[in-house]
Amino acid sequence: MANDEYGSRPRPRRKTFLIIALGLPGLLGLLAVLYSIGALEGNTPSLGPKNYRANVDCQVNAAGSQGTVTISGTITGDATRYSVTVEVLDAASHQRVGLQTFEVRGTKTFGGTSAAQTPIGPAGIECKITKVA
Template identity: 55%
Template sequence: MPTHEWTLADDRYGRGGPRKPRKTLIIALVLSGAVALLVVLRLLVPGLFGEGVPQLGHKTYTARADCQMSTSGNSGTVTINGTISGDSSRFTVTVEVLDAATKQRLAEQTFEVRDTTTFGGTTAVQASAGPDGIECRIAKVV
C-alpha cells in the first residue's frame, strides 16, 4: 500500500498566497494627498492658519493716549485722553496706567470708540504712583 508523506512546509502567507499590501498603499496615498493639500493651501492662503495675512476683525490703526493723575493720600483718579484713527469706524481700546518706575499696573480702562477719533474718561486708582509718576500705554485694540 502506498504511503503518502505530508510535510508541513513554511507557509508564511497562509492560504491564497502572498497578500497584496493594497490597504497600506491606499492609506499612504491618502495621507500624502492630505499633507500636499495642506501645503498648497498654506502657500496660496497665508492667513488660513493664523499667520501672515490679518484674521477677520483685524484693524489697522494709529493710537495715542495721555494720562494725568490726581492723588489724595493712597488713592486718586486718572484722567485718560486719547486719539485713534484707522481703517474702521469702531474700536475697543484698553488703556493701562502703570507706575513709571516699577511698571506695576495701577488702573485699566476700556473705551468703546464709535464714529469718532477721540476717547477719554477717568478711572479710580487704589495706589499712589512712585516718584517717577505714571505711564499710559495702550494694552489692546480690537
C-alpha cells in the same frame, strides 16, 4: 428575485429628518457667530486686523491714598468702531495702577477718569494701549 417590488424600501423621511436635524443647529451656530462679530448689526466689521494709529495720554491726581487717572486719546484708521484698552502703570515699579477699556464708535477721541490704585511713586505714571480690537 431581482427587480421585484416586494420587501421594504428605504424610507426617504429618515434622510430628510437627518438633514434637518444636522442642518438646523449648523444654521443657528452660523447666525450666532455672525451676531457676535457684529455682522447682523448693519455695520460689518472686517475679519482681518484693523489698521489704525493711536495715541494716549494720562494724568494722575493723587491725594494720600486716593487717586484718579484722567485718560485721553485719539485713534484713526479704517474701521468704524474700536475697543481700546489702556493700562496705567507706576513709572518706577511698572506695576498696574489702572486699566480701562473704551468703546470708540463714530469718533476719533476717547477718554475718561478712573480710580487709581495708589500709592503712586514719585516717578509718576505711564500709559500704554495694550489692546485694540
